[in-house]
Amino acid sequence: MSMKDINTNDTYRIINKIKACKNNKDINQCLYEITEMIYCEYYLFAIIHPHSMVRSDISILDNYPKKWRQYYDDANLIQCDPIVDYSNSNHSPVNWSTFENDVINKKHPNVIKEAKTSGLVTGFSFPIHTANNGFGMLSFAHSSKDKYQDSLFLHACMNIPAIIPFLIDNYRKINIAHEKLNSDVTKREKECLVWACEGKSTWDISKILGCSERTVTFHLTNAQMKLNTTNRCQSISKAILTGAIDCPCFKN
Template sequence: MAPLWRATDEQSWFDALAVLGKRCGFDQTLFAVIPRPGMRFSDVYLRSDYASAWRDTYDERAFVRIDPTVSHCMTQTAPLIWSSSLFTDRGQQEMYEEARRHGLCTGISLPIHGPKQEVGMLCFVCGDQSARELDNQVRRYLPMLTLLRDVAFDTAQRFVASHTASLIPKLTPREYECLQWTAQGKSTWEIAKIFGCSEATVNFHMANIRTKFGVSSRSAAAVKATRMGLIDPD
């Protein structure tokens, strides 16, 4: 585990993680974390050495919405050992066949649930391996893999924090106040009275807020800001 602690940059950190996975007999590695509750799957912090063609296909076809390994890790804490039998309905079977063509045949997914309500997964995957071989491999290495999951999450915090910061819109103090009052149910007229300004000024700030959050309404901006932890409606 020491290489993870010693890593000075993101690439060397992930390379160390992948090497540790290979020492346990796995071919490929994926580490993914959704940093805050309510953030979208597209906002995930993700590093892997999966084939780029597979990652592109996965994103283009929105496989995240039917991926049983993802749904497991979002709601469970126990490791999931998976093979072709896990993918049951037609969509999942098509997804598995596509994954298999890119060398993802069997593996183990370890859920991540952080102290700040982060959710994610650490996955180690094999190419051509029987379910029995995988089971024997996991039995041998599961304690180490579980510890590796925890160390990986701890040592990735600086990278996840940097990624999260890049997703959060930069608000002016007045925009922040407008958003806070909006989350508490105040109207434009009420906010203008609180600030001692015109409703047009409040609307100007709210238009900037909507643009920064990429939404069409002030309520949507307030919901998004709350989910990101920027404001507390209470």
């Protein structure tokens, strides 16, 4: 492969195309073009939304080998995937080779080495962090060990960070239905949830907000129904995880 500089106009063109996307099929096409632009073969765009303390919703757009995706899901490799773990707590892009020789618990396979057997020989990932405590990654891979791998990674690092914010924003607009729940929670309900989160009793909250205990209970019950929870404790945890309460919530 002969390396050449990625034209700034290519990045600008991709950004404008992403902004014009109307559905996930359009987003997929943009991801494919980004992948070609940085001389890679495979891409995976994944966002993990916390749904509760024990369950998350995972959104994925990719062209990874079907054999690998099937094995990955069946073996629940997300639980021991170093890229997922890294992306959850970091912001800098990372080359997969960083984790290739990591010592792994014998009960879990080395995901990076396992991926090679399915055609994902080399790759790198860009961590993604979204509103409402979501996170994920934008990954690119090759089916062969390319001698230009370091140069490919460098070129990607110079262009992909400029694209990611537009990708996240328009993907969110296209798939915003699942976030409607947060906007349904009223300002007063959020205030009650925030003070409940601070450990305040119904009586405490009524004094802070200048209303009756019955009114506080009414607001918390409404919030519980909108969040589809069964008690105050679950309502608080889900409100935090999904961003239904985003302090300071007392602003207009």
